[in-house]
Amino acid sequence: MILIGLHLAIFLLYFERKGSALIQDRVGANRASITGLGKKFGIPNLGIVNTLLADPIKLFTKEDFVPAGADHFLHTLAPFVALFPVLITFVVIPFGDTITIGSRTFGLQAANLNAAALYLLATIGIGVYGVALGGWASNNRWALLGGIRATAQMISYEIAMGLAIIAIIMTYGTLDLQEMVRMQGGVWFGWLPRWGIFVEPIAFILLLTAGIAESKRVPFDLPEGESELILGYMIEYSGGKQAAFMLTDLAEQALIAMLLVTFFFGGWQVPWLYRDGFHLPGGLTIAVAPLLVSIAGIVAFLVKVVMVCIFMGLIRWTLPRFRYDQLMRLGWKILVPLGLANILITAFVVVVSGGAH
Amino acid sequence: MHTALFWFLAAVSVISALGVVLQRNPVHCLLSLIVTLLAIAVMFIGEGAIVVGFLQAIVYGGAIMVLFLFVIWLLNLGVEIGPTGHIALKFFGTLAVAAMTAELMAFMLPPHLEVKYAGHVAGYGSIDSLSQKLFSEYLVAFEVTSVLLLVAVIGAVALARRTSASEIAQNADDSARRAQGAS
Numbered sequence: 001m002i003l004i005g006l007h008l009a010i011f012l013l014y015f016e017r018k019g020s021a022l023i024q025d026r027v028g029a030n031r032a033s034i035t036g037l038g039k040k041f042g043i044p045n046l047g048i049v050n051t052l053l054a055d056p057i058k059l060f061t062k063e064d065f066v067p068a069g070a071d072h073f074l075h076t077l078a079p080f081v082a083l084f085p086v087l088i089t090f091v092v093i094p095f096g097d098t099i100t101i102g103s104r105t106f107g108l109q110a111a112n113l114n115a116a117a118l119y120l121l122a123t124i125g126i127g128v129y130g131v132a133l134g135g136w137a138s139n140n141r142w143a144l145l146g147g148i149r150a151t152a153q154m155i156s157y158e159i160a161m162g163l164a165i166i167a168i169i170m171t172y173g174t175l176d177l178q179e180m181v182r183m184q185g186g187v188w189f190g191w192l193p194r195w196g197i198f199v200e201p202i203a204f205i206l207l208l209t210a211g212i213a214e215s216k217r218v219p220f221d222l223p224e225g226e227s228e229l230i231l232g233y234m235i236e237y238s239g240g241k242q243a244a245f246m247l248t249d250l251a252e253q254a255l256i257a258m259l260l261v262t263f264f265f266g267g268w269q270v271p272w273l274y275r276d277g278f279h280l281p282g283g284l285t286i287a288v289a290p291l292l293v294s295i296a297g298i299v300a301f302l303v304k305v306v307m308v309c310i311f312m313g314l315i316r317w318t319l320p321r322f323r324y325d326q327l328m329r330l331g332w333k334i335l336v337p338l339g340l341a342n343i344l345i346t347a348f349v350v351v352v353s354g355g356a357h
Numbered sequence: 358m359h360t361a362l363f364w365f366l367a368a369v370s371v372i373s374a375l376g377v378v379l380q381r382n383p384v385h386c387l388l389s390l391i392v393t394l395l396a397i398a399v400m401f402i403g404e405g406a407i408v409v410g411f412l413q414a415i416v417y418g419g420a421i422m423v424l425f426l427f428v429i430w431l432l433n434l435g436v437e438i439g440p441t442g443h444i445a446l447k448f449f450g451t452l453a454v455a456a457m458t459a460e461l462m463a464f465m466l467p468p469h470l471e472v473k474y475a476g477h478v479a480g481y482g483s484i485d486s487l488s489q490k491l492f493s494e495y496l497v498a499f500e501v502t503s504v505l506l507l508v509a510v511i512g513a514v515a516l517a518r519r520t521s522a523s524e525i526a527q528n529a530d531d532s533a534r535r536a537q538g539a540s
Contacts, residue, residue: 114407115411115484118408125414125415126419132426151423155424
């Protein structure tokens with residue numbers, strides 16, 4: 001699962017370079033290639049070698065520099081403190097139902113915790129320290145400013161995120177992510193998939209916003225702010241350690257996308273596909289083998305995650321950066337009250353309808 | 358929980374707790390405290406008190422310690438240099454600590470405090486059993502605590518406000534009079 005997360009992060013890196021170029025009408029990375037192989041066959045250079053091979057190799061072979069006066073131990077520790085919580089969060093994401101190969105049945109979730117939603121909040125909360133320490137240990141004013149900004153931003157938006165997740169927990173009546181996804185199977189009115197987004201649209205917007213803020217992407221990239229803080233808390237990092245920080249951001253984005261898919265887009269559920277095959281709205285039934293259903297679930301999960309990632313990319317390349325007071329006002333004066341109101345409404349609906357979901 | 362795991366976590370939490378007291382850089386002290394809290398959270402989870410463990414990680418590890426970090430940054434606390442305090446103070450302080458340790462040992466070492474492990478009841482440590490208890494048996498205490506916290510928050514905001522409403526009005530009056538006097 002961690003590997004899927006990392007691959008997604010690499011995909012995002014590629015998308016970051018070429019997708020942004022596409023949106024902003026630029027050419028983007030297109031220089032490196034292996035012996036001009038693509039040119040020989042007339043394939044346009046898509047920049048794959050550039051982004052997936054040349055960039056990482058360049059980063060990892062650079063000198064690992066620790067500035068004078070910096071706290072050497074913490075400076076080294078910080079990128080790992082940042083990366084570790086994100087990676088261990090991937091284990092609770094269900095990426096499929098059970099799969100039966102031969103006579104053995106596997107659950108497609110690396111760790112089936114029954115308090116997974118709490119686990120998420122805990123790991124995301126601890127993720128703040130990497131950035132904060134990176135900023136502090138660098139012995140650099142810009143880095144410290146970036147670190148302080150990142151910390152303030154992340155704990156502010158964590159509250160909005162927590163409130164959104166509370167409403168989701170109330171809706172599904174469980175903390176188990178796999179259970180939540182199972183509940184999203186089936187249809188309403190004979191055609192509409194029972195996805196979370198149709199029940200909790202406000203929570204979706206909250207979690208999307210807070211999630212982008214949490215992963216420190218544009219328009220919430222104040223901690224990095226190239227034009228004002230010259231990369232903020234990362235300013236004194238080079239080589240593999242900076243790569244770890246960048247990977248943290250990308251992996252966090254992939255994680256947020258997975259969470260959104262799990263909570264709101266039915267996780268691995270394919271619309272109208274049940275254990276025994278498709279039951280289309282028109283009453284048409286197509287039988288599908290159980291193994292294929294399991295595989296279709298995994299594929300559907302990945303496709304959904306990639307779609308959400310691309311959507312987040314579109315936001316990233318469309319909106320300008322917030323000003324700091326705007327950021328705080330959005331977090332505390334709009335998202336938090338909205339989250340509280342959403343919890344109240346959800347509680348009311350759950351009580352009136354006499355049960356979860 | 359596996360015994361080896363318990364000893365490992367116990368060692369981590371005790372060593373890092375010592376680090377909180379013994380280190381001179383406030384940020385290092387704070388980090389040691391975070392390690393202590395997280396080690397204890399993992400212990401809770403290992404003992405089956407899953408919700409309490411995660412709440413410890415979220416509330417103490419993830420939120421309160423970040424605020425401590427902020428306070429340290431904003432107060433700009435430097436590294437404590439050299440010994441502080443009078444020699445007599447240290448002498449009596451050491452004596453008091455030794456006495457305290459001896460007392461605690463006398464109370465806590467076996468056979469006074471034997472490990473009483475009764476086995477888990479069904480649903481022990483899950484969020485269901487916790488919330489059942491909280492919202493039935495301890496409902497009054499729970500609600501009173503939340504009101505108390507709310508009062509504390511409002512009080513903190515009221516104290517932290519630089520100027521009260523009457524002072525703002527007073528300032529406005531003053532500046533208006535000054536403007537009149539100037540004209």
